[in-house]
Amino acid sequence: MTLPNLITIARLLLVPLVVVAINSGQWGVAFVVFAAAGVSDAVDGFLARRLNMRSELGAYLDALADKALLVAIYISLSVTGVLPGWVAILVVSRDLMIVSAIILSWLLDKPVEIKPLVVSKLNTAAQIAFAGLVLAANAFAIKLGMAETVGLAVVAILTLVSCGAYLTPWLRHMAT
Numbered sequence: 001m002t003l004p005n006l007i008t009i010a011r012l013l014l015v016p017l018v019v020v021a022i023n024s025g026q027w028g029v030a031f032v033v034f035a036a037a038g039v040s041d042a043v044d045g046f047l048a049r050r051l052n053m054r055s056e057l058g059a060y061l062d063a064l065a066d067k068a069l070l071v072a073i074y075i076s077l078s079v080t081g082v083l084p085g086w087v088a089i090l091v092v093s094r095d096l097m098i099v100s101a102i103i104l105s106w107l108l109d110k111p112v113e114i115k116p117l118v119v120s121k122l123n124t125a126a127q128i129a130f131a132g133l134v135l136a137a138n139a140f141a142i143k144l145g146m147a148e149t150v151g152l153a154v155v156a157i158l159t160l161v162s163c164g165a166y167l168t169p170w171l172r173h174m175a176t
Helices: 003-023 027-050 056-079 085-107 118-139 146-175
Strands: none
Touching: 003 027, 003 056, 027 056, 027 118, 056 085, 056 118, 085 146, 118 146
16 A cells, blocks of 8 residues: 555545535535645645556546545535536436446456546546536635536536547447
8 A cells, every 4th residue: 555545545535525515515614625635636646656656556546536526526516406417417427338338348258448538638627627616616605607607518518528539439349
């Protein structure tokens, strides 16, 4: 167990805390926990590279921690009525479709290698930025106005494009 992996596990443990904070309307706490998770993500990656502690386990844990945090935040923000339900459904459905496709390909003995795509990284960045913006707006009583509409549109478009970018080659792979 390396230091970067321990930091990533600590980030996973922050997920329930941010959910409780959102669901109880403690926006300042939710924003601080979200920011701490973001800092820990940068720190664990930096340490893994700098100290040559990269590992396959670390890569999986990091992706799991990122997805768990984003999915939990989008669901919580939707359940509390801060964001429309469709955006949470879209964010969660994309990840479920990709994971389901990978599992199905393994079960059918046609494993497919999934590599991170540029559009996927842009999608994750947009989802993180928008979640942080919404949490900050609630924590500091800022009206987002048009920024919320634009943020929702960017997240929706990138999520759909990213989903298609993964599923299209997967469908071709499975058809062969």
